[in-house]
Amino acid sequence: MHNMVSIGKQSSVSIRDLSLSFGSVKVLENLNLDIRDGEFLVLLGSSGCGKSTLLNCIAGLLEPTEGQIFIKDRNVTWEEPKDRGIGMVFQSYALYPQMTVEKNLSFGLQVAKVPKDEIDRRVARAAGILQIEPLLKRKPAELSGGQRQRVAIGRALVRDVDVFLFDEPLSNLDAKLRSELRVEIKRLHQSLKNTMIYVTHDQIEALTLADRIAIMKSGVIQQLDDPVIIYNRPRNRFVAGFIGSPSMNFLTGELVGEGGRIVFRTNDVSFSLDGYDASEPLRAGRKVILGVRPEHIKVDGDIQGGEVHEAVVDIEEPMGADNLLWLKHAGHTMSVRIGGARRYAVGTRVRLAFDMTMASLFDAETEDRI
Amino acid sequence: MANISTLNTTAAGFDAVSSRLASGPSGRKPRRMLSTRNIVLYGTLTVAALYYLLPLYVMVVTSLKGMPEVRLGNIFSPPMEITFEPWVKAWAQACTGLNCDGLSRGFWNSVRILVPSVVVSIAVASVSGYALANWRFKGAELFFSILIIGAFIPYQVMIYPIVIVLRELGIYGTLTGLVIVHTIFGMPILTLLFRNYFASLPVELFKAARIDGAGFWQIYFRIMLPMSLPIFVVAMILQVTGIWNDFLFGVVFTRPDTYPMTVQLNNIVNSVQGVKEYNVNMAATLLTGAVPLIVYFLSGRLFVRGIAAGAVKG
Numbered sequence: 001m002h003n004m005v006s007i008g009k010q011s012s013v014s015i016r017d018l019s020l021s022f023g024s025v026k027v028l029e030n031l032n033l034d035i036r037d038g039e040f041l042v043l044l045g046s047s048g049c050g051k052s053t054l055l056n057c058i059a060g061l062l063e064p065t066e067g068q069i070f071i072k073d074r075n076v077t078w079e080e081p082k083d084r085g086i087g088m089v090f091q092s093y094a095l096y097p098q099m100t101v102e103k104n105l106s107f108g109l110q111v112a113k114v115p116k117d118e119i120d121r122r123v124a125r126a127a128g129i130l131q132i133e134p135l136l137k138r139k140p141a142e143l144s145g146g147q148r149q150r151v152a153i154g155r156a157l158v159r160d161v162d163v164f165l166f167d168e169p170l171s172n173l174d175a176k177l178r179s180e181l182r183v184e185i186k187r188l189h190q191s192l193k194n195t196m197i198y199v200t201h202d203q204i205e206a207l208t209l210a211d212r213i214a215i216m217k218s219g220v221i222q223q224l225d226d227p228v229i230i231y232n233r234p235r236n237r238f239v240a241g242f243i244g245s246p247s248m249n250f251l252t253g254e255l256v257g258e259g260g261r262i263v264f265r266t267n268d269v270s271f272s273l274d275g276y277d278a279s280e281p282l283r284a285g286r287k288v289i290l291g292v293r294p295e296h297i298k299v300d301g302d303i304q305g306g307e308v309h310e311a312v313v314d315i316e317e318p319m320g321a322d323n324l325l326w327l328k329h330a331g332h333t334m335s336v337r338i339g340g341a342r343r344y345a346v347g348t349r350v351r352l353a354f355d356m357t358m359a360s361l362f363d364a365e366t367e368d369r370i
Numbered sequence: 371m372a373n374i375s376t377l378n379t380t381a382a383g384f385d386a387v388s389s390r391l392a393s394g395p396s397g398r399k400p401r402r403m404l405s406t407r408n409i410v411l412y413g414t415l416t417v418a419a420l421y422y423l424l425p426l427y428v429m430v431v432t433s434l435k436g437m438p439e440v441r442l443g444n445i446f447s448p449p450m451e452i453t454f455e456p457w458v459k460a461w462a463q464a465c466t467g468l469n470c471d472g473l474s475r476g477f478w479n480s481v482r483i484l485v486p487s488v489v490v491s492i493a494v495a496s497v498s499g500y501a502l503a504n505w506r507f508k509g510a511e512l513f514f515s516i517l518i519i520g521a522f523i524p525y526q527v528m529i530y531p532i533v534i535v536l537r538e539l540g541i542y543g544t545l546t547g548l549v550i551v552h553t554i555f556g557m558p559i560l561t562l563l564f565r566n567y568f569a570s571l572p573v574e575l576f577k578a579a580r581i582d583g584a585g586f587w588q589i590y591f592r593i594m595l596p597m598s599l600p601i602f603v604v605a606m607i608l609q610v611t612g613i614w615n616d617f618l619f620g621v622v623f624t625r626p627d628t629y630p631m632t633v634q635l636n637n638i639v640n641s642v643q644g645v646k647e648y649n650v651n652m653a654a655t656l657l658t659g660a661v662p663l664i665v666y667f668l669s670g671r672l673f674v675r676g677i678a679a680g681a682v683k684g
Contacts (some may be wrong), residue, residue, distance in 0.1 A: 056577075059581060060580075080580075080583075081580045081583075082580070082581065082582065082583030086581065087581065088577070088578065090574040090577065090578060091574070091576050094572060094578040096575065096579075096593055097597060100596060107582050107584075108581070108584075111582055111583045112583050131542075159582075216391055
């Protein structure tokens with residue numbers, strides 16, 4: 001609760017009209033972003049979307065072509081990386097191979113001519129927080145991937161910075177370590193309450209860690225919201241398709257009037273839109289895309305009233321906790337998530353109900369949410 | 371009882387193994403030593419090795435013979451009486467022009483040319499390569515292209531202009547002048563070598579060091595240098611062999627009393643007056659070639675590693 005109050009009081013990092021181009025290639029264009037004090041912001045997007053470029057601009061490792069960057073209300077656009085009050089953690093750890101862990105942690109402080117006893121105090125504190133005390137005398141080559149990334153986080157920690165920047169820090173780790181360190185990073189954020197900006201292409205990391213997610217595509221932020229809203233009310237079709245695994249089902253069709261109500265029609269099959277919370281009045285004749293997540297289609301026993309459709313099981317993919325059915329209906333193949341214990345043979349006819357309160361409608365042309 | 375049961379299990383195990391072995395091929399496949407492949411392989415290697423070692427053998431053997439024995443003309447026969455006289459003469463007494471203090475003068479001249487040339491050229495080239503690889507400054511690409519073009523221009527084309535430049539600077543004929551020439555001519559290939567090596571190091575290391583607040587020189591000395599031993603060894607070997615073996619620049623840019631060893635060797639071997647002292651010539655040649663050979667033997671392993679690291683990525 002206390003945390004919630006502090007959010008919004010003051011912005012920690014502000015990006016104003018930031019543009020960056022490499023020659024004629026525009027990587028970022030007129031980008032605006034305000035990151036709140038103590039917030040965990042995730043920049044999410046596929047490779048080449050400009051998320052790492054944006055992070056490098058904030059760090060001062062890349063010069064923007066236009067625009068300004070503020071950190072703690074100070075214009076740092078022309079400042080050196082070291083003077084920005086940031087610490088950065090890299091995907092490849094980027095530990096200095098010839099130095100021990102201790103030297104790796106203290107290098108930046110030595111460069112900044114921090115007194116020796118102060119260096120020792122800060123290194124000890126960081127090592128304590130990250131539980132890497134036994135490793136201090138070792139060289140990076142003698143550490144495992146997870147330990148190396150802990151040291152890399154420690155290097156940012158000792159610098160006592162306002163803002164932590166993470167550039168895909170977990171991408172080089174195997175799946176088990178990744179989920180362990182993910183929890184550790186979240187715990188670190190909860191105890192330090194620093195602002196953290198975290199770049200990833202992994203939607204699980206984004207959804208689990210973020211206070212807010214900024215989804216990027218070709219240098220433009222598509223949506224900036226908290227994970228639940230991003231997941232349930234995606235602003236456009238790109239966001240809807242990017243978040244969620246397995247991906248959202250998209251049915252292209254149009255809105256038609258039927259019995260005094262507007263319904264969605266595709267391949268001569270009508271879907272009632274009862275319960276859909278449209279942001280503008282729906283009118284007949286508009287070409288639209290209906291998006292429904294696999295878990296928002298109810299099957300057989302789960303149906304609690306409403307309009308019922310019939311479909312045929314095409315493929316069944318048991319995934320342990322869940323069971324994924326690929327169904328054929330109205331000329332589309334759609335995926336439906338049901339409990340892992342419920343099994344269906346291929347070819348079985350099943351009854352479906354679409355939960356329109358959780359669905360999304362997009363304009364077929366602009367692909368924006370209606 | 372325990373013993374018996376152990377015996378039984380061992381016996382049973384043995385039976386199982388032998389029966390499995392009997393049933394067909396098992397384990398490593400046996401190979402014949404005298405296969406066609408081996409004969410061709412080792413035969414070729416032996417012939418090639420002999421081809422390169424034979425001249426060396428002749429040189430060493432001849433240099434240990436006295437002149438009467440050399441005159442017999444059996445160049446492959448080992449010396450009947452080993453003498454180090456030719457070596458002493460080559461080093462300390464052989465005459466070139468007016469000087470009769472042997473190759474030693476040329477050796478020390480070469481050392482005085484070599485050490486500053488190697489140190490300065492590697493220092494300048496490594497910093498340029500580092501700047502080109504990590505600090506993208508305006509015009510870096512153009513600068514690099516010009517440097518690379520420099521590597522393809524034949525030395526001979528530039529000799530006369532350089533003579534004029536050195537004369538205007540007042541250092542023509544001095545060791546300083548030759549050191550400058552060697553440093554400049556080493557630049558293209560060395561800079562390329564260092565640039566490629568530094569470019570092959572993870573760029574995130576450089577970024578991390580910048581975040582840590584290290585500047586141009588701090589990153590160079592404290593992050594890059596400690597990681598670059600192999601490429602420095604490569605550069606050193608290239609420069610030591612290149613500069614030590616250089617004849618053209620040595621003969622053009624120095625005067626007789628500052629001639630490097632190679633030029634002096636040529637003057638000893640090619641002297642037209644008197645008897646041809648083959649044993650002394652051989653000893654002199656071996657002495658001249660010894661320095662690059664020793665450098666190479668001492669650092670050969672690092673050389674291969676460095677070449678592999680610096681040459682592949684670009």
